[in-house]
Amino acid sequence: MRSKPRSLKWLLVSRIVALQAAMIAALVALTVGALWSTGYLVDDYEGGSLDVLADAIVRDASGGLALQPTSALVRLRSEAPGLWFVIRDAEAHRLSEGNIPPTYAPVIGILDKLNDARLGQLGMGGKPDAVIKWVTTAAGKVHILTGTQGQMSIRRLALGVSGGFVSVILPVIALMTLATLVATPFVVRRALAGLGRAVAQATRIEFDKRGVQLPVNDVPVEIGPLVNAVNDALQRLDAGYARHQHFLAQAAHELRTPIAILNARVAALPPGSDKTSLLEDAARLTTLAGQLLDLQRLDQKSNHFLPVNLVGMAKQVVFDLGPLALAAGYDMSFEAERGEILVIGDQTSLERALTNLVQNAIDHGGRHGTITVRVDAAGFVEVCDEGRGIPTNERRQIFEPFNRLTPDGRGAGLGLNLVQEIMRLHGGQVAVVEADKGACLRMSFAMPS
Numbered sequence: 485m486r487s488k489p490r491s492l493k494w495l496l497v498s499r500i501v502a503l504q505a506a507m508i509a510a511l512v513a514l515t516v517g518a519l520w521s522t523g524y525l526v527d528d529y530e531g532g533s534l535d536v537l538a539d540a541i542v543r544d545a546s547g548g549l550a551l552q553p554t555s556a557l558v559r560l561r562s563e564a565p566g567l568w569f570v571i572r573d574a575e576a577h578r579l580s581e582g583n584i585p586p587t588y589a590p591v592i593g594i595l596d597k598l599n600d601a602r603l604g605q606l607g608m609g610g611k612p613d614a615v616i617k618w619v620t621t622a623a624g625k626v627h628i629l630t631g632t633q634g635q636m637s638i639r640r641l642a643l644g645v646s647g648g649f650v651s652v653i654l655p656v657i658a659l660m661t662l663a664t665l666v667a668t669p670f671v672v673r674r675a676l677a678g679l680g681r682a683v684a685q686a687t688r689i690e691f692d693k694r695g696v697q698l699p700v701n702d703v704p705v706e707i708g709p710l711v712n713a714v715n716d717a718l719q720r721l722d723a724g725y726a727r728h729q730h731f732l733a734q735a736a737h738e739l740r741t742p743i744a745i746l747n748a749r750v751a752a753l754p755p756g757s758d759k760t761s762l763l764e765d766a767a768r769l770t771t772l773a774g775q776l777l778d779l780q781r782l783d784q785k786s787n788h789f790l791p792v793n794l795v796g797m798a799k800q801v802v803f804d805l806g807p808l809a810l811a812a813g814y815d816m817s818f819e820a821e822r823g824e825i826l827v828i829g830d831q832t833s834l835e836r837a838l839t840n841l842v843q844n845a846i847d848h849g850g851r852h853g854t855i856t857v858r859v860d861a862a863g864f865v866e867v868c869d870e871g872r873g874i875p876t877n878e879r880r881q882i883f884e885p886f887n888r889l890t891p892d893g894r895g896a897g898l899g900l901n902l903v904q905e906i907m908r909l910h911g912g913q914v915a916v917v918e919a920d921k922g923a924c925l926r927m928s929f930a931m932p933s
Contacts, residue, residue, distance in 0.1 A: 497668050501661045508653055530602070530611040532634025534619065536560045537569055541579075541621040549579040549623055560634050569630035570595065573623070588614055588629070595629060678702025682711055694722045736776035743769045771843075772898070774836070789910075792834055794825045794859050794929075801838045802857050805846070813851040814869075820859040827863060827929040829910045837906040837914075840899040841867040841925050848872075849922065863931040866917070868924035879916040903927070 540557045544550040549571055551557060561567055568582025570592055584592065588603060595616070604613030616629045682698040689696050696718060700711045743766065750762045799818065806816045827834075838857075845855045845867050853870030860866070874882065885901040900914075903925075907914045912929040 496672065497661075497664050500664050500668065501657070504660050504664075505657050508657065512653065529634075530615055530632040531617075533560060533564065533567060533569065533630050533632065534615060534617060534628055536634055537571065537628055537630060538619040538621050538626075541571065541623045541626060543623045547577070549573060549577045549626065551579070551581075564631075564633035567631070567633055569628060571626055571628050572596070573626045585613075585631075591616070591629065595627060598627075675704055676707075679704065679707055679711075686714070689718070694725065732776055736773050739769070739773040739776070743773060776898075789828045789830055791826045791932075792829045792831050794827055794834075794863075794865055795820045795823055797831065797835055798838060798857050798859050798865055801835060801842060805839065805842045809842070809846050809855055812846050814846065814849060815854040817854050817856040818858075819856065821861040825859055825861055825863070826932065827910070828932055829929075833906045833909070837903040837927060838865060838867070840903050841914075841927070844899055844925070845869040845871075845923070853922070863929040865927045866924055868919055868922060870922040872922070873919070874916055874923045882916075883914070900925075 536554070536556045537551070540551045540554045542550055542552050566582065568584050569580065570584065571579040572595060591598070591603070598616050599618060601616040602612040603615065604611075611632050614629065614631050616627070618625055618627050678699065678701070682700070682703055685696070685698050697715045698711050698718075700708055700715070703711050747763075747766050747770070750759060750766055753759045753762070798820070802816060802818045809816045842855065842857065848871055849855060849869030850871035856866070856868045858866040858868070883900050883904045885898055903914050907927055907929075910929065912927065914925060914927050917924050917926045
């Protein structure tokens with residue numbers, strides 16, 4: 485199964501947020517590791533014994549204070565033989581142990597008048613000799629006076645780091661995530677603005693426009709190879725199209741000489757049905773060669789277009805093909821709203837287009853009725869016959885190359901496709917329009933202002 489395309493914005497947001505979180509976590513880890521390795525948390529931590537005592541304090545059966553022999557307390561007593569402390573609560577329950585240094589003995593008498601304090605030669609740096617602090621324990625809030633023996637436990641360190649993460653680091657990550665969500669779309673749009681212009685240029689590429697290249701100057705460096713690869717592909721397509729057009733022109737020119745020789749030799753044959761059939765086949769070859777040359781001419785640019793009188797051009801086509809239509813059993817009619825209706829275009833191409841429509845009517849009009857060529861002042865030319873018409877579901881297909889209205893139809897199936905290409909080159913269109921009887925094809929032009 486094909487995976488859904490991922491949004492660049494959300495990809496960047498997720499990666500940036502993950503990177504920020506990883507960097508903050510690494511910074512915290514490095515800071516804690518540095519403090520631990522330098523001995524600050526081991527030697528200079530002043531709350532080692534205080535933490536162990538706070539975790540061990542409970543109430544005895546009579547409601548007094550007691551210490552349960554936790555593993556941390558057992559270890560502290562073995563590592564610090566001179567452990568001493570005084571613990572009291574708000575109800576005057578007291579618990580003490582060890583030899584209290586004489587320096588701090590007077591403090592015991594005024595302990596109820598103190599809150600938190602650090603005792604010792606603080607001016608010399610390092611940790612104090614003793615601390616006084618109110619702490620919350622399983623026995624409630626108690627007041628502890630003790631020395632600063634012991635070290636910070638791994639559990640206490642983990643709790644401190646996790647608490648700091650929740651209270652400080654997590655809000656910082658949330659704030660940075662919000663800032664990333666706001667800033668990333670703007671940054672992405674600015675960074676990819678050049679790519680947007682390249683995409684806009686790509687949407688304007690047409691198969692008949694050579695030499696088109698996508699702009700690469702403002703495209704991000706990371707996407708530059710892709711744009712360059714597309715430009716290289718466009719150059720290869722241009723070269724292939726040029727080779728194709730050259731072959732088409734050369735083939736059409738090469739066909740004209742043998743066709744002319746064939747026509748001359750067929751004309752020298754004695755009259756008969758075989759000669760007539762051969763002449764019709766040779767005429768189709770001549771038409772095919774002319775259509776190939778017209779397809780090659782369509783590759784020329786339209787900057788040499790000149791004013792063309794649709795009325796005069798249509799009259800000439802009717803004059804040229806009138807005898808052919810009469811010989812095939814048709815009447816020929818010409819209608820024009822006024823004597824001159826001008827459009828901008830190529831005279832030769834437009835005559836070929838109208839000639840193909842009239843020849844199409846002669847081939848498929850049922851060899852009866854009237855073929856009408858009508859020129860309207862609104863800028864369109866119609867060719868209508870009174871044959872069986874064109875089914876609605878085939879009206880788009882008849883303009884495809886090598887498509888014939890009937891399997892046994894004459895021609896190579898290029899005539900109507902050639903008309904469509906000529907009209908597209910002139911900024912117009914050819915289409916089948918509704919008619920009371922038969923088929924009616926209309927060449928519509930954009931009138932000059």
